[in-house]
Amino acid sequence: MSLQQIIFGVLSVISLVSALGVVLSKNPVTSVLCLIVTFFTIAGHYIMLNAQFLAVVHIIVYAGAIMVLFLFVIMLMNLNAEIEPQKRNWLKYAGAISGGAFLVVLLAALREASMPALLPGSNEIGLISNLGKTLFNQYVVPFEVSSILFLSAMVGAVVIGKKEN
Secondary structure (H helix, E strand, O other): OOHHHHHHHHHHHHHHHHHHHHHHOOOHHHHHHHHHHHHHHHHHHHHHOOOHHHHHHHHHHHHHHHHHHHHHHHHHOOOOOOOOOOOOHHHHHHHHHHHHHHHHHHHHHHHHOOOOOOOOOOOOOOOHHHHHHHHHHOOHHHHHHHHHHHHHHHHHHHHHHOOOO
16 A cells, blocks of 8 residues: 555545534534535645645635635624524435435436546646646636625625625
8 A cells, every 4th residue: 555545545545534423413513513624635635646736725715714604603703502493304304305416416427427537757746737728718707706706796895895885
């Protein structure tokens, strides 16, 4: 067994355990902290795939910004079990059925998926230069549309957050 396989196995086990901690934890703060651990292990998988840029962006955006935002929102909310309405049983069953249906669709999609073969000796798989070339050659229009969408979202946030005098 090589060192890469051992690291992959350890990262996978930690990722699965922390993902289960997200779902099964009754405390929302613990759930968010488990999600941060999951994001770091996924970034470790990105590094093993030679996608260093994606790993760094993943840590900065998800584990850094979004999870801190979630943690602050959860801490600012008043999560008291006595005043929170209890969920009905049919809602739990509906969630289980929809989750099972999603799992069946996901497994069917993964069964039909195929991985393209990598060229032996190719070191430039996850580098930012290849990402930039692909992004600006093949996906220019969606990239520009998303930038316009982000710009309009920022303008909307400023308009909504502006105080009226």
